[in-house]
Amino acid sequence: MAKVDYKILPLFSTPIFVKENLPITEEEINYLKSTKFQRMSSENGDYSIDKYVLDNPQTQKLKQHILHNVNRFVFDELKVNSNIEFYMTNSWVVKHSKGDWAQNHVHTNCILSGIYYFDVTDNSGDIHFAKEYNHTTVFPMHLDLDYTEWNLLNCKSWSFKPKNNELYLFPPWLGHSVSDNESDLDRYSIAFNFYVKGKIGSQEYQLEIK
8 A cells, every 4th residue: 555645634624523421310301301392394303392491400410511512612622712602592302203304404593503312222313414505625516526435525415323412513504404213212302502792803893792
């Protein structure tokens, strides 16, 4: 095998933060599962009527774990200035029964989104992230080249098989979907969004968001 004498930099990539083994208590699980649900208008899943489930006293431990990892992502890795505060705007439980799925969609009115899985099985559905059509990495989307294999540099989409107690953080404009739940058990996750407040920019371009 020839020696590799070059390097490839993932410049302008779309980072996704993945954290395994984010703790949740049995009491929090029971509380989240016992919340009242309503059928989505798309008829492919249920979500909690309460769209602020992580603001309740019963889920504060889980919320703090999520906040801690959001801060690790934005401050430690993305190097956002610490005078900016990221705060949770809403959160809801998603329940997918057998045959349920989620169409490709984005989140609005937020700057960061996330999903936390607390009751899934191997065949209850994968999560898929899809590149925007106008997001060009090397080759434009209208030039549909063939590849010998997919990787993070050439892919149009990427899939993960969620595990229990696994957290994903991603930009809200990134399209994501979930494949069919093929198990006989309900699949549970929490979706949530974040926004920012503080002084953004500098000098005459500075904006303060309260």
